[in-house]
Amino acid sequence: MPKPASKRDQDVELDAESSDLERLVGYNLKRAYVTVHAEFTRAVGKDDMSGRVFSALSLTVQFPNITQSELARMMGIERSGLVAMVDELEGNGFLKRAAVPGDRRVQALVPTEAGKKAYAIALADVEANEKELFSHMPKDEIETLLRLLKKVRHARTSE
Amino acid sequence: MPKPASKRDQDVELDAESSDLERLVGYNLKRAYVTVHAEFTRAVGKDDMSGRVFSALSLTVQFPNITQSELARMMGIERSGLVAMVDELEGNGFLKRAAVPGDRRVQALVPTEAGKKAYAIALADVEANEKELFSHMPKDEIETLLRLLKKVRHARTSE
DNA sequence: TATTGTTATACTCTATAACTATA
DNA sequence: TATAGTTATAGAGTATAACAATA
Secondary structure: OOOOOOHHHHHHOOOHHHOHHHHOHHHHHHHHHHHHHHHHHHHHHHHOOOHHHHHHHHHHHHOOOEEHHHHHHHHOOOHHHHHHHHHHHHHOOOEEEEEOOOOOOOEEEEEOHHHHHHHHHHHHHHHHHHHHHOOOOOHHHHHHHHHHHHHHHOOOOOO | OOOOOOHHHHHHOOOHHHOHHHHOHHHHHHHHHHHHHHHHHHHHHHHOOOHHHHHHHHHHHHOOOEEHHHHHHHHOOOHHHHHHHHHHHHHOOOEEEEEOOOOOOOEEEEEOHHHHHHHHHHHHHHHHHHHHHOOOOOHHHHHHHHHHHHHHHOOOOOO
């Protein structure tokens, strides 16, 4: 049996709801992201794929022959960060680095059949996970959330 | 002058808007968070304070005598992760670890006057930054976003 | 036995800078 | 000179496991 609240517990109060932080978009974004990311990891754990790698595979399957530089730009990360991910995906047999006639600097990323299948499975897992995770939210709220998140993502300070 | 789009550019197409990823809440959350976090860092950079440390200071100022365990629970992180943050805040003279009569295991965190002032300044910077960053969004959209993010944060898979 | 604060450690994600081979 | 891919490296942020002191 847990102890009843001590004097200190009462002093401190747990109404974090009224904290300054709760009014900040950044703080709420972070907390929501942490929750969703944890569930993502649990859901796609059986596919043994991180969010980053899932994203890279997703774009490679949907945009075959994409280059690493293009992929990095789409994902919003640096080129150098992609190398290990592509190594991993290639090691799993999910894609191939293919030479591009006309520009020998470039390596086009081509999904394999195994890669397409693995992606379809992972995507289904991710979608099922989100459906369950957000089952307490009506569809129009999810739509609104997506719309507002895109608006935030493209926000830039005026200068 | 940049080269006109090559054949490959046309093949790949840049309509990432229609990608599977764009329909996932998790992906959009991550991207929005990255944008906002970058702006936060820029804005609070002059206060030389990370988001984590800002949060810890915020809760310490608003809930004086909070313990590290309580703080960790409120922030959603492990106790061990707080030690370095509290060290930093104490090193800056923003708070003190105070003995608690009645339980010598506990160290209550007490904000100093300097800590309260530094927090007020940092909070003002953060709020000004968000106001500018979201100046393209009407107030009711921000409210809606905050409400939905809290709903997402408290989502749990049914089991 | 359980809890608080702490240390040590390791892992993930990411950026920066520099290199190479091409262009 | 500039770009694509790569390597090396470093720095956040975080978790896990264990420990000492205390309850």
